Amino acid sequence: MNKLRFTFSIFIGKLAFLGLKLLKKQGTALPGKIALKIYPNILKYMGNKCDKIVIITGTNGKTTTNNLINHVLSGKYSVVSNIKGSNMIQGVVTPFIVDSAKRYDWGVFEVDEGSIPIVSQYITADYMILTNFFRDQLDRYGEVDSTVKLVKSAIKPGTTLILNGDDPLNSKFEELPNKKIYYGVLKNKLSKSELSVAEAIFCSKCGNRLEYNYLNYGNIGHYKCRECGLERPKLKYYVSSVDVESNKYKFTANSLTEKNSKFVFRYLGLYNIYNCIAAIAFSYENGLKYDYVKNKLENFDYKLGRMETIKFKTKDVILILSKNPVGLSEVLSTIGYDTNKKSVMFVLNDASADGKDISWIWDADMEQIANINTINKFYASGHRSEEVALRLKYAGFDEEKIKIYESTKENNIKNSIKNLLKDGESKSYVIGTFTAMPVARNILIKEQTKEKENYS
Incomplete structure (x- = not known):
């Protein structure tokens, strides 16, 4: 050294x-x-x-799971x-x-x-x-099998693996000699019977199509291959029920030794229940007790564009990062559970960090928003705003509700956000890709500061 x-x-x-x-x-x-x-x-x-x-990796949920674990550990340890x-x-x-x-x-x-x-x-x-x-940023990673092999x-050998047992691709780690702990979410009120986005639906061992008893999002759920017998592994930690009440999740977590532990998580998105059970599994494996973990999870705050809420005098704006088909599909599904009248903005950029290939928005299940009648306005913004508007049109969304901010116009993100803040809705969602989210957040924070100065 x-x-x-x-x-x-x-x-x-x-x-x-x-x-x-x-x-x-x-x-x-x-x-x-x-x-x-x-x-x-x-x-x-x-x-x-x-x-x-502890290292957290994977396509979706890294930041939230990382921050949840940091939040839990910080009450007892130096982190x-x-x-x-x-x-x-x-x-x-x-x-x-x-x-x-x-x-x-x-x-x-x-x-x-x-x-x-x-x-x-x-x-x-x-x-x-x-x-x-x-699949995520195909022009950077290639197909998902390559990513799995890379990880x-x-x-x-000495690393203990805590794996999402409901993801068929995690079965590829089974042959490693490492100790493995599986977590997952059982069939619940929000589970589906059909795939909305066809991701990794073929058996990783024999290549035949997988069968599902149920799905929770994407291809995540209870899977089985009838040809070779590959199936979801036994879960050591699992969520057995999920309810939505007052825009919060009430869920029941279980382990092989502790049953029916009740939790409340105040951010929607069934993927967040997976993030929670991953954090719970890690916490229990390291000796932390239910009451302590429950208190930590229920007092967790999102920041930096991961379901972060920025409050204005007459409006709450919720920021959501989205960067692949499954993520976007689940974000839109989550917005559908919100019964409030609202406006939505999708800021789609194609910088190198986002991935130049934006064809993934056509793989997302955007058709579901055609049936969300509580969306009064939809703003298409960012470097590829026209592509967003076109995708909305083909999804069957009401074209009269779509407002396009031309990608070639200067300050198109800033102008779209300023109009969103004036649109009369008490709640708005801003969905953004990796480079779009910090730009949108900075504009919103500046507008929030101006508002506070004007009312002070």
Whole structure:
């Protein structure tokens, strides 16, 4: 270890972070990127500061599960975590630079699937949580089988795997020698009998079509292959019932040793129940008790565009990140459960971080919104706003309710958001892709600040 170079990399990383804060930037990745340039092995030594490490990866749910676990652990342990969603190697290094404690009980990191092999060169996870695998940014990752192989190749023998047992693609990890713990959600009032988005519906062993007793979202549910016998594994942790009351979930969680534990989670989306049971499984495996975990989950707040609510005097605006067909389908399904009159905006960008290929919106089940009569206006915005409007038209949505903000016009996102704030609806949803969400959020925060100054 070159101690001088190591120390210098941290110092310059801290300077970069302070500079970004002065510019009112988040500084979630650049400090780590600079430090890595100066000292490429920095994560190896930073990771040694953690007594234990948990990594969360998969297509959807990484940030929420990561933040839930961070929230649960922070009540009892010292924790370092990339809770702001920057999940490549530089995003894992940055929190160590920003928070310069000598030791941590836990390191909690969400890691982008494509970055797992790189991060795993430097740190070994005690636990790895695998949420799900869907097609996502095809021009970057390729087909989903390639992503699964990439993650699988990087898992070290000593890591305990906590897997979503309802995802057929997670069966590919069964042959690994690692200890495995499965979680899932049983059939409930919100379960479906038919696929809305055809993702990974063929057996990973023999290639024949899978059969489902029920589905909870996408291809996630109770599956079985009648040809080779592959089926959902036995779940150690599972949710047995889900009810929606007052725009909140009431659900019952179970383990092999503890039954009928009641929880309330105040953010809709059945995928969030999977995020919750993953966090519960991890917590119970590490000795945390029901009353403590229940209190933590029920007092959890979303931030940074993951179902975050930004409040105005006459309107609540809910921000939702969406970047693949299954995610978008479930977001629209969630909006359908909200009985309030509302407006919706979809900000679709095609920057490199979003994926240049935006054909995925045609694979999403947008037809379902044609039947949501509580949507009074739908704003199409972003770099590919016209494509959003066209998809809505083919989905059968009322064209008179669609407002298009031309992609070639300057400030099209800003102008669309300003009009959304004036549209007379007491509730609005803003759906955005990876680069669109922070732009939309910053505009909304500025407008919120202006409103507070005007009424102060």
